[in-house]
Amino acid sequence: MKQRKLLRAGAVLTALTGFGYLAAAVFVMFTNLVRWTTLGIRIELQKWDVGWWYGTALVIAAFSLQALTVPSKTVDPSAENAGRRWTFFGSALGAAAGLLFSIHYYYLMPNPVFHLTAVITGGLAGAAIHLGFFALTGLIYRSRPGWAPYGRLSFYLAVWSVLITGPLRFWEARGTEPIWSQSALAAAVGALFAFALFLTSRRRHRAAPTLAAVAVIGLSFYLIGAGRETDTEGGKDRPRRVILFTLDTTRADYLSCYGYPRPTSPNLDRLAASGVRFSRAYCNIGITDPSHASILTGVYPRTHGLIGNFRSITGPVNSLAVEFFERGYTTAAIISREHVQPHVLGVPGFVFDSGPASWIGSTSAREAYRRAANFFARHPEEDVFLWVHLFDPHQPYLIHPEVWPVEPKFPEIHGGPDYPDLDEFFTPEQIEYVRELYVGEIAYTDAWLGRFFSLFDSLPGGPEENLIIITADHGEILGEYLDRPNGFGFGHGPVYGPGMHVPLIFSRPGTLPAGLVVDDLAESVDLAPTIVELALGKPFPAQGRSLAPAIAGRGTDNRVVMEGIVDALHPDPVSAVIDDGWKLLTNVRGPQELYHFDQDPGDERDLLVDQPAEAVRLFGLWEQWKSETPHTQPEVKNYTDKEKRNLRALGYVVK
Template identity: 30%
Template structure:
């Protein structure tokens, strides 16, 4: 079915379902349309900030240790080719929660506010009788002032010990487990956000020596913005220093894997059943990946649109009605909200652009085209756009008047720029132009721009996270 057809179909179903939803989820009502259940499932959504898909053991990594997520993956549907449309925390989480692409929900930069009238999955679930809670690990990019708290009965922000993105994970798990003990179970929705793999890389002991344990250079567990030092072609940087950052990142990934393992274990013990229990749903994904020097000595995620930044894990465990295993079809993070709603039996509102991964067929033809974009807050950086098919990707650098083209199947590392070798690339660029014309970028404003500038503490935190020049 085409995107427009799906939207029309949904609009009809939604009009009926909106009236029936409260009754459907009223304790034990047991009526309703397709997907209706005896009891509303307990849902946990876990978002892993800055987590590359290829850093999962079950995602193909031979070096990085993620035993807890690998174990969970064995009991999950695992979408191997899942991508985000924007490698920035606030907008990407807005997409995960609203099922809409960035130019649809309006958040294009970090620290922008979700407009009134854009509805999140939490608001829909709450309106349908769900108990809702969130535990997030970053005030600087997910604080309540950005509007992603809407629809949550409780919205807890776990504060860092010293630097954002360093060691919060254990306390995040504790807060999440406490919430589940008090409010979890049938008819509950909890969103848990982990921030540790984000820069600066400060993995706690003993994870910091998990890889490259003999390193004795100056860049071990430093909160200095190393990405700027390493990006400077003139800088006197040893290759070992660069490799060590990748080792620290992998250690952060392993640390957050253990945190998620603690959450899963506590949930299983509390419920007395494994994650595959009929009424439980656990979805794990990420807001974006991380560049680790593969392209132009680039470390971080907010500037470039290579697969290292766009591909994310996507695991769905529990009452899916399908056998666990790898799923070949591509998925997008905007599919998360429609999929969760589908699992509750609530129909998906028409403004959500994502598809229910368990019920809607994969997009085909022009619907399969997927646009990604980045709008960095740094003064020296400009917006970039990419358009992706299942097999190819074109990246457009407007300010540099440059384009790149990659065959994602033959060249997953995006080393061999094929732009201009076939007329096909110009057709793809035309499709990107149409998409931008259909929904222009406008002038995105952060809450700081609206209030006359960020305060000193916020600027310092943003610098530590690598977001300002």
């Protein structure tokens, strides 16, 4: 009897310790609060899954200890109701999951009838799965019925642990949903485990472990929440925020602040009026993933090794996120395209990474805003470096009548997969229609940017504590070059002006000059060193250079390098170098092209025959740049036919 009491006491202590680990892991998982102080001890925890598995192991050990107090041949008199309880629990859990799914994916399930369907389907599926699990584990413990409740719970917890620390850890809503719902769920599940742990106890003892488990979980959340650090440097009373927006596929000349004749971007116009606008900013490569890698690391694609979509960085790099995390900032990314997430690109330093699931592909600016609002509701008093990627200007295009009405003259045309083959052509009317669709997406994105800016202004410290940066990964070619040798009509990739000219705006009221327009050349690799100098006052090791001197009125090196893509899908790369008012397109297998950059930013008149000396000079600079810039072997990627079709649907040139 004494030994049984000791085993039971050990089981209780072990279980409560395990629940504490699980509670801490759940908190860190859903909030991404990785720094806090508990009982005067500073703690930093990024790998919440390790704590989860500690908790799992301890709870399973508690089940095992409790099982030793029961003879294996003992038949639980309440076992006949156990299957009913498991079925009820599974039904409730499945219905709750269905409801949360329908609420979170509101853009997939806009009709309330779908919500009810999701709840009913989830409840039925949960009941069936749990009843099947109960029956299967009953067969396993058929010869030892006394141990069945504990073995069943051990298996159940182990299965959920594998799922939670495996595929479910990449759930895109993690960190952007209200924490209390997850906290309540964790407490309820913990209470259930504690209750089930004492299934063979007398009824009058069953409430005690339940209350103890709830108390431990509540205490864990209190210690973590109350002790979290919001002032890592001491003496600072206002949070600082650095917010980088990358607008996918946004060419500068379609924004009204860059000269577009219609008001496509009133909110960006106001931001530019409050800060600094670079009139001649260019991306280093016209493809989404490698361009973002250069923006975040300050390194050319030639060096970081990411030269195509759906790949990762192969070279050693630093990143903006690492710099800010090491200075105590909470680093976060809210991404609207699955393959642009930092963990996919291989960009280090982001503690919080929210992007769409692979089966969704992409989300809208509305969803990105919702996640950002939820994120700042959790982190209002913290220093934050946030990267927001908005995908809406990318093809295929949607019509947004509430922002920019477009008459659907050609409803079969949406951009992307319905573009004609190279041996076919759109009519002038169809080309103008595609351009109008693109303008509508620009206006829609700008409308949501206005909501973002209002949100940021309402945060503690006000707009003076917000350094906001706007840029794009690349522009978009909209039928301007159908007569060129490569026959390129729509999309991005080639290094012509409309596909490479991007917006670049810095705004921080009270710190940066308002309404300043800088005509110095800027390129994507310049962003990281510029942001670090403006926000942290320190240099950032990069291949780009800080634009802070240009903002202060001191000139910078007016040279830009644009890289072509060299891989199996792009065997004829065309790169470019801009220097001293001239732009040379270098084609390793075809004719070169020369343009007077200052007078012809759209690359319309080839002057190679008229100015051969300039072409020779620029080609020498190009060769010099290649010899001085380290080259990293890119990841070898053989795309499947399905991946090629997906790339074409997104507007990429795939041969």
